[in-house]
Amino acid sequence: MSKQRFSALSLLRRSLGGHRSWEPQWRKSEPKPAYDVVIVGGGGHGLGAAYYLAAEHRVGRIAVVEKGWIGGGNTGRNTTIIRSNYLFAESAALYDHSVKLWEDLSQVLNYNVMFSQRGVMMLAHTVHDVQVFKRHVHANRCSGVDNEWLTPEEAKAFCPPLNIDPDIRYPVLGAALQRRGGTARHDAVAWGYARAASELGVDIIENCEVTGIRRDAQGRVEGLETTRGSIRAGKVGVSAAGNTSAVLSLAGVRLPLESYPLQALVSEPVKPVFPCVAMSNTIHAYISQSDKGDLVIGAGTDAYTSYTQRGALHINMHTLDAICELFPMFRRLRMMRNWGGIVDVTPDRSPIIAKTPVPGLYVNCGWGTGGFKATPGSAHLFAWTIANDAPHPINAPFTIERFRDGHLIDEAAAAAVAH
C-alpha cells in the first residue's frame, strides 16, 4: 500500500495539490475463469474474510462476488453499535475477539474506520431486567469482558440526556455499561477491507449474482454459476446475510434461518448532544449520535419473513415512543430517513461460522440483528475456517450441527432487538 497510504503528510500533500491526485481505493474486477477461494457476499464480513485469507493465510487467487454493490446490504444499513457483553462464554469469546480486532483495525487497514469506544449502556426497566443484566455483568467479568452495573444516577451522569424520572411508564432502574463498546463508521469498514484486500490482489466483482453452485462427481464444490458467467473455485465461502438460505439452497443445504426486515432511522443532524450508545431491550430503543451529527436510531424487526429491505411504519413509531420517553429533549427532532435491512435469524440468536455438509462449501451466517459489531472477528474466523478446512477454537461451537446435537447457545436475552 505504498502509493495510496494515508498519513497526515499524505493528506497534507494531496490537499496542497487540490485533492486531484487521489486514485480509486480498490480495483473493479472482471471475473476470471478460476480462483482458489470465492467469497459470496461483498459486505464487511465477506470482504474482511477475503482480506484475512490473503493477508494471514496467503491464499493466492481470491474473489469476492457481490450481487449489488459492496457494503450495500446490511453493512450499510445497521446502527454501527459494537459491544461484546453477551451471556455465554462461547459468545463472549467470539464477540470480544472482534472488539480486540476493532481496537487497531484503522492502523491495520491504514483506513480510518472511526472506531469510537464511547461506551454502550443497556437500560434496565423492570426487576427482571435488573436480574438478567446483573447476571450478564457477572458472567462477562468471569469471561474477562468488561461490564459494570450503574445506578440510575450513575447512568444519568454517564448519559446526561437520559430521563430517570421514577414516574415515567418504564422508569430506569439501572444500567449495564460496557465502556469498551462503542461505534464505528459502517461504510468505512467495507471500504477499508475492500481497499486492503484489493491491494493484496483480491478481485472484487460487483453486480454478480450467484445463480448456481457446481459440484463434481464426489459432491465437492467446483465452481459457481453467476450472472456474469461461470467461475471455477476450489472453495466457496458464503457470507450473504439475509440471502444465505437462498444461496445455500442452490447446493441443497437447509439452514435454521429465517430472514426478517430490521429497520433503522436517522434524525436531522444536530450539534454533539449524545455522548454514548444507549439501548433499551424492554421498551425497544437504541440510539447513538454519528460524527455527522444525526441521531442513529434502531427499530425492531417486522413480524414476518421478507426480503424487501423495507418494513412497516408502526415499528419505527413504537421505537420513537420509547426514545421520546427516555430522552425528552429529542421530542421535537425531525427524522430524516429510514430504511430496512434483511437479517438472517437463527433459533438461538447465535451465528453459524462453519463448514457445511458439502465439501469445499463454508457458511458465515445467522448474525441476526447484531452482525456489524462482529465484522472483523467473524471475517477473521471465517477466513481461518476456509483456509484450514476446520474451525478456529473460537468458532468451533458455532456449527450448523449444534441444532441437531442440542448444543444451542441461547443469546436471546443478549441480542437487544426484540424478535
Add this chain to the structure above:
Amino acid sequence: MLLIPCPHCGERPEIEFTYGGEAHLVRPADPSTLDDAAWADYLYMRTNTKGVHAERWRHARGCGRFFNALRDTTTDQFLGSYRIGEPKPALSMGEPR
C-alpha cells in the same frame, strides 16, 4: 403497514395480526422414533422462501382464528389466504410480479 386478507373477516391492518411462520410443517406423530437430524429438521430447519411463501397468521385482535396465507416475500404482496385444514391453493390465482 400491510393489509392482510383474513379469510373470515376480510382485509385488515397488519397490527391486528400475529405471525406464525412457515405453514404446513407437520409435527411428527411419534417424535421418539425420529433420529436427532430428523427432529432438528422439524424443529429448526426452514426453507426461508424467497418468493411465494405459505405462512400462518392469526387474527389475534379480530376473530382470533389462525389461517394460512400466500405472500411473495420479495414484494410483501399477498396472493390470497385460506382456512386452516384447506390445502395450499395452486398459484394460478395470480403470479407474483
